[in-house]
Amino acid sequence: MDETIKKAQQALDDEKTHLTLKNLLLDWQEADDEPSTWQSSLEAVFDSEKADLFSEVSRERLATLIQQKDLQKRGNVKEVKWLTSGDEDVCETCQEHHGEHYPIDKMHELHPAHEDCRCELEPVLDVDISSEALRDILS
Numbered sequence: 001m002d003e004t005i006k007k008a009q010q011a012l013d014d015e016k017t018h019l020t021l022k023n024l025l026l027d028w029q030e031a032d033d034e035p036s037t038w039q040s041s042l043e044a045v046f047d048s049e050k051a052d053l054f055s056e057v058s059r060e061r062l063a064t065l066i067q068q069k070d071l072q073k074r075g076n077v078k079e080v081k082w083l084t085s086g087d088e089d090v091c092e093t094c095q096e097h098h099g100e101h102y103p104i105d106k107m108h109e110l111h112p113a114h115e116d117c118r119c120e121l122e123p124v125l126d127v128d129i130s131s132e133a134l135r136d137i138l139s
């Protein structure tokens, strides 16, 4: 695994860091700002070590790392389904992933497929776990 991604993942083990970055990414998506100010947004909320670390990873991949960790915590999702944006600009690489299921611990290795990848990963509810939970309720 890429060393930078691994470090970013470890940094996100910290609950506060995780939440702060998540909120920052959400604000960012809404604001649609210039990429040049992303670094300063990071520096405004993190120490320089973390800001530098996160700035080395693309925002798409950071968002995937966040989503992955959130899903791991939920526990009722083991796989995600790859969905392209479904328009004519979807490239061949992304099209090959479309509709495929992947284990959640592989998410950050696969997604984004490239820079400016617009694909999304949809959580797939684990049928085994949910039917087990249902049995618990019924018994």
Ligand SMILES: [Zn+2]
Pocket: 090, 091, 092, 093, 094, 095, 113, 114, 117, 118
């Ligand atoms: Zn693509």
Ligand SMILES: [Zn+2]
Pocket: 084, 094, 113, 114, 117, 118, 119
């Ligand atoms: Zn894509």
